[in-house]
Amino acid sequence: MREAVVVGGGIGGLATAAGLIRSGWSVQVLEQAPEFTEVGAGISLWPNAFRALDALGLGERVRAAGTREIAVSTRDTRDRPVTHASTGPLPVMLHRADLMTALCGGVPAGSLVAGTRVHAVRTERGRAVVEHDLGQSTVDLVVGADGIRSVVRASLWPLASPPRYIGQTAWRTVLPMPDPDRLPAGETWGSGAMFGIMPLPGDRVYVFASAALPAEAKSAGAEVEALRRRFGGWPDPIPTLLDRASEDAVLRHDLHELPPLATFVSGRAALLGDAAHAMAPNLGQGAAQALEDAATLAALLARESDVDTALRRYDALRRPRAQAFARRSRAFGRLTQLSSPVAMALRDAALRALPEPLLARSMTATLAWSPPV
Numbered sequence: 001m002r003e004a005v006v007v008g009g010g011i012g013g014l015a016t017a018a019g020l021i022r023s024g025w026s027v028q029v030l031e032q033a034p035e036f037t038e039v040g041a042g043i044s045l046w047p048n049a050f051r052a053l054d055a056l057g058l059g060e061r062v063r064a065a066g067t068r069e070i071a072v073s074t075r076d077t078r079d080r081p082v083t084h085a086s087t088g089p090l091p092v093m094l095h096r097a098d099l100m101t102a103l104c105g106g107v108p109a110g111s112l113v114a115g116t117r118v119h120a121v122r123t124e125r126g127r128a129v130v131e132h133d134l135g136q137s138t139v140d141l142v143v144g145a146d147g148i149r150s151v152v153r154a155s156l157w158p159l160a161s162p163p164r165y166i167g168q169t170a171w172r173t174v175l176p177m178p179d180p181d182r183l184p185a186g187e188t189w190g191s192g193a194m195f196g197i198m199p200l201p202g203d204r205v206y207v208f209a210s211a212a213l214p215a216e217a218k219s220a221g222a223e224v225e226a227l228r229r230r231f232g233g234w235p236d237p238i239p240t241l242l243d244r245a246s247e248d249a250v251l252r253h254d255l256h257e258l259p260p261l262a263t264f265v266s267g268r269a270a271l272l273g274d275a276a277h278a279m280a281p282n283l284g285q286g287a288a289q290a291l292e293d294a295a296t297l298a299a300l301l302a303r304e305s306d307v308d309t310a311l312r313r314y315d316a317l318r319r320p321r322a323q324a325f326a327r328r329s330r331a332f333g334r335l336t337q338l339s340s341p342v343a344m345a346l347r348d349a350a351l352r353a354l355p356e357p358l359l360a361r362s363m364t365a366t367l368a369w370s371p372p373v
């Protein structure tokens with residue numbers, strides 16, 4: 001039986017493990033954290049993510065953990081609608097911890113190794129050697145699903161440019177909220193900043209915000225206060241939600257993206273997810289692209305007896321699409337973070353003039369994807 005090590009047990013790593021095991025591989029997922037879980041925040045999954053999950057045999061588990069599809073609107077800071085999407089592709093919202101539980105359920109417990117950090121990887125003569133806390137593993141394939149600061153990438157892509165700051169910081173929290181569906185789902189766009197509200201299953205609401213910030217700044221530790229200063233004067237329910245936020249549950253991260261790589265494959269190593277194409281979160285496609293990667297890799301390795309041929313096809317299929325999403329996400333982020341009143345007014349007027357069916361058609365085309373048959 002062919003053997004793989006997946007480095008990193010995040011969304012991309014777990015999905016890959018489930019897919020490779022279905023394709024007849026023996027897999028070990030090495031995760032540095034003491035358990036397989038995620039931060040206390042929500043995540044949106046669009047229809048392309050579910051097509052990938054279905055191909056990996058994980059779709060039903062994840063659907064059971066999420067909401068139904070949600071209609072989303074964009075508003076300005078005078079609470080006037082800018083866009084509304086209730087038809088066409090819509091997101092499903094989940095708590096990240098619930099998504100991880102669903103993904104873990106699709107991988108045999110014996111394949112999951114927590115508390116084990118990978119230090120270096122090399123690949124030679126059709127094998128990959130992985131050095132980690134428990135020793136060394138020599139396998140047919142190593143998958144670097146170890147996120148934006150990937151050790152696999154550092155080992156085998158020594159000349160790759162490091163992640164770069166995109167000029168935005170983000171806050172996220174989850175609040176208990178009876179009947180969260182009555183809140184306006186979507187985003188409010190203001191000068192150089194946006195605030196988002198999305199209902200979660202289990203009477204909770206996911207609240208997220210981002211703001212342009214010229215340089216990275218260490219978190220000052222008083223994030224709720226910073227949020228109130230910036231968003232406290234925005235339309236309700238934003239100030240009411242901020243009144244309910246507690247300091248220890250607010251996450252704050254400066255946002256980074258990975259400059260495009262020339263290839264996702266080196267010898268018997270493949271990069272996947274944020275390790276390969278970390279992107280600005282503005283389109284909510286980072287995890288979806290990791291899932292598309294996982295489904296593609298698993299399908300190609302199931303079909304091709306020659307691993308090297310499968311890896312070449314993986315790179316050819318995935319790199320253009322994932323890097324295009326990274327470019328679009330960056331451009332969309334610039335659009336949401338405009339601060340000149342004239343530019344904002346022009347943007348909002350142009351978006352208001354777009355008929356909803358046209359928006360839906362363009363989203364359908366962008367998200368169109370299916371795994372290689």
Ligand SMILES: Cc1cc2nc3c(=O)[nH]c(=O)nc-3n(C[C@H](O)[C@H](O)[C@H](O)COP(=O)(O)OP(=O)(O)OC[C@H]3O[C@@H](n4cnc5c(N)ncnc54)[C@H](O)[C@@H]3O)c2cc1C
Nearest residue numbers: 008010011012032044118146147273274281284286287288
């Ligand atoms: C603010 C924000 C909001 C977002 N919202 C969305 C959204 O709504 N929808 C969406 O699709 N995407 C969203 N994303 C993007 C999404 O979260 C990521 O693209 C996705 O989590 C990437 O998954 P991954 O498995 O590739 O990497 P990661 O989630 O980073 O997982 C990597 C794993 O590898 C482990 N690891 C790292 N190094 C080692 C090592 N040396 N040895 C062993 N283990 C290691 C880490 O502990 C981690 O568990 C958002 C991102 C941000 C920052």
